[in-house]
Amino acid sequence: MKSVKSPDIICRLKEIRNKKNFTQTQLADLVGLKRQAIYDMEAGRYLPNTSVALRLARVLDTSVEDIFYEKLQEHQPVALVDEQTITDPRVSIAKIRDKLYAYSLSGKNSIMEEMKAADGLLAPGNNRVMILKSNEQLENTALLLGCDPAFSILGHHVHKNRTDAALHCRFASSKKSICQLADGYTHIAGIHMHDTGSIDGNQEFIRKGLKNFKGLLVAFAFFEEGLMVARGNPFDIRKPSDLAQDGICFVNREKGAALRTLLDDCLLKSNIPFSAIHDYNDIVNTHSQGALKIIHGICDVALGLRAVATAFDLDFVPITRVRCDLVIPHDFLIHTGVKTALDTMQKSSFRNELSCLPGYDASCTGKIIAKF
Structure with missing residues (x-):
């Protein structure tokens, strides 16, 4: 019934329950749970599974997203690499030696042959970014610069072999790849x-x-x-x-x-x-x-x-x-x-x-x- 708590999920169950004038016991009875389960959810110890979350939303006459929502990431300092001007805030992010580097998802070097989901969104000024993935995902993502189109196949196999790891591939000539490596802008x-x-x-x-x-x-x-x-x-x-x-x-x-x-x-x-x-x-x-x-x-x-x-x-x-x-x-x-x-x-x-x-x-x- 329960899943381990996530630090990225905010629970408003207590706030909404009080507005509806339900006690923990009353809500538990209506949903078919023990009072302790309601207490644990409100204390942030556990998250309910999908079935329980839907029942809570129905009884409280609200949406699941209103009760449980993902905490927005704060903007963090970032260095934008390559692009001098940028119109698309969507970026791919590499964490290299504890520094964040952003690569635009638009422009001539952005993709091999496919569009990619963003890791973050740049704030105005292009020196701060809102991260769209967990810190663990960011830590486990490596960046490969190069011009071999088969690098993207390696990236797909990396994720198949280990779902918590990723390899992002970005186009660059051999000379530029080495220069970026020397400057600390890529892992490989x-x-x-x-x-x-x-x-x-x-x-x-x-x-x-x-x-x-x-x-x-x-x-x-x-x-x-x-x-x-x-x-x-x-x-x-x-x-x-x-x-x-x-x-x-x-x-x-x-x-x-x-x-x-x-x-x-x-x-x-x-x-x-x-x-x-x-x-x-x-x-x-x-x-x-x-x-x-x-x-x-x-x-x-x-x-x-x-x-x-x-x-x-x-x-x-x-x-x-x-x-x-x-x-x-x-x-x-x-x-x-x-x-x-x-x-x-x-x-x-x-x-x-x-x-x-x-x-x-x-x-x-x-x-x-x-x-x-």
Whole structure:
């Protein structure tokens, strides 16, 4: 009949009972309870189950929400990351080293491919926030920045494996992910830099971008990168240098994106100046934005992953295979959300789904690549 009390629920049973001129005994008899149960509810020791709450509301001629309601959270200090101007108060919140950071749920970097429920609502001024989830939920939620669309699949598996843990994924280039990690704005950074000879690109990227870093570099997956083109490949694109042909409209990625770095390296090796490519400076911020431009006839070629091209029914011209890794600071290895994500990557159910994505190879998933 009873459930454990919740500090977030306010009980007005005594106030409403007195207004209706019922004693505890009278109300208990009408509802079919013992007087002690009414006393415990009014004292805040217990919350009734749904059936009892409905009977109380009926006898007292009011609503359940009038008797029991959720305590509104007070506004707390928060730092808004990324967005300079914001029109939507809905934000995703990351608690990192006891500080609250808010990321807008609107704007170019807000979502992978889905809308998300907010963790909080910004107050005017954008430096205070009303939290919409419990402190325990906030403590157990990890933030992953990166541009691999499969990160969202990891997030879903994390919640399936442990319902009190969560992994929020937000789009950012490899360079931006590392910068945000260095500034303390995320728990995990996803990167996929390209190897140069025998030098591991991701390890070298960490050494240059994160001075005195202590933590782990954990493999997420291998995937194929290349050029997305319309079905049938009407311009017969075979390699990056073909982008310099007349009549080809191309859309690029932003500076700092690993795919743009890959393209630039390929063009330099072929002695092709960037200016030879039409619309080289036309930028999109995600793989899916580039795919949509091709679908709508705005451009002919865009950088992306084989999995994204397949999802949008486009053809794909492979350039290379690269390993995407997760960069995790040492002090976050005990974080509930981070630990659950690492455990999830060891599970066959997640690895099997990841392997089903076109161009993905999960043979390395969960492997520790390096310790710093």
